[in-house]
Amino acid sequence: THAPVNVTVTGAAGQIGYALLFRIASGQLLGTDTPVKLRLLEIPQAVKAAEGTALELQDGAFPLLAGVDIFDDAKQAFEGTNVALLVGARPRTKGMERGDLLEANGGIFKPQGEAINAGAADDIKVLVVGNPANTNALIAQAHAPDVPAERFTAMTRLDHNRALAQLAGKLGVSVADIKKLTIWGNHSATQYPDIFHAEVNGKNAAEAVNDQNWLENEFIPRVAKRGAEIIEARGASSAASAASAAIDHVHDWVNGTPAGDWTSMAIPSDGSYGVPEGLIASFPVTCSGGSYEIVQGLEINDFSRAKIDASVQELSDEREAVRKLGLV
Ligand code: NAI
DSSP, rough: OOOOOOEEEETTTTTHHHHHHHHHHHTTTTTTTTEEEEEEOOOGGGGHHHHHHHHHHHTTTTEEEEEEESSSSSHHHHTOOEEEOOOOOOOOOTTTHHHHHHHHHHHHHHHHHHHHHHHHHHHHHEESSEEESSHHHHHHTOOOOOOOOGGGGEEHHHHHHHHHHHHHHHTOOOOOGEEEEEEESSSSSEEEEEOSEEEEEEEEEEHHHHHHHHHIIIIHHHTTHHHHHHHHHHHOOHHHHHHHHHHHHHHHHHHHOTTTTOEEEEEEEEEEGOOOOOOOEEEEEETTTTTTOOOOOOOOOOHHHHHHHHHHHHHHHHHHHHOOOOTT
């Protein structure tokens, strides 16, 4: 067994936090031979609720859980941390303009980036879940100049998993039969779930579907708007599925993607596929030995090109907006 790994979770008392912490404690984040120490960050008003969750974590009697500490100060919460899950964010409320939303989140992700820069462990890996996730990741990264830029990632794994489930349903196969699906761009309604390179039991998925109308008018909007569908049905936003995707993202980053497959992660662009350098955009990636690489050389058809460009344009606009606010 390894020494305990420090995992910081922000927004720990929120609904994703509640679903996430127990799965981390059970060993599903890093692997069942890795003990974890949880460091929970909350705003002062929610510390008591986080303490309640910590009592339940204790009652879970998880053999791998080496401790739980609760903070309302970012500097302390990220001290020595190896994995940071940035879940807490400022949601858009009624009448809020996009600029206000970005500014409010700047007030959260700037100090958290600074705290990661100041005190996190050398091998720190950051996953931003809190929305707007890609741009929040960009803000945190901008304030952590001593941390390698590629350690800041944002979550499109929930979109990836949603797309797997929809495609599996359409073809009457198991999600396990599908490989090489990709989410491109922003974690937003402009995201592009791409099945043109996906394989279903070894055959091309787009050919197996052979239904452009379904692709354009059912699959893509269903995946992109799944969050709204969940809110409508559940009366609350996706929580357990979001937590599950966060587990998958970090698990694969740390432990690697399976041979012959890839996953989707929003990561700082190196200019691949015409995505401007530095934007935190979703790409097809493989992971190995604790790092990731963009899958290169995929042929992008005109349909995909237009969809990718539209989502990437939205990311450029968000970057421009936070630049104007002096946040990056
Ligand atoms: P929630 O409102 O239940 O919980 C958020 C928690 O964050 C609250 O407990 C709040 O006190 C805390 N918080 C706020 N500011 C904080 C700060 N500065 N430091 C530490 N904690 C802070 O929200 P929920 O449902 O857990 O969702 C969290 C975020 O995840 C939202 O921004 C949501 O939009 C996003 N999300 C992202 C998904 C993705 O696929 N990338 C999927 C689903 C949700």
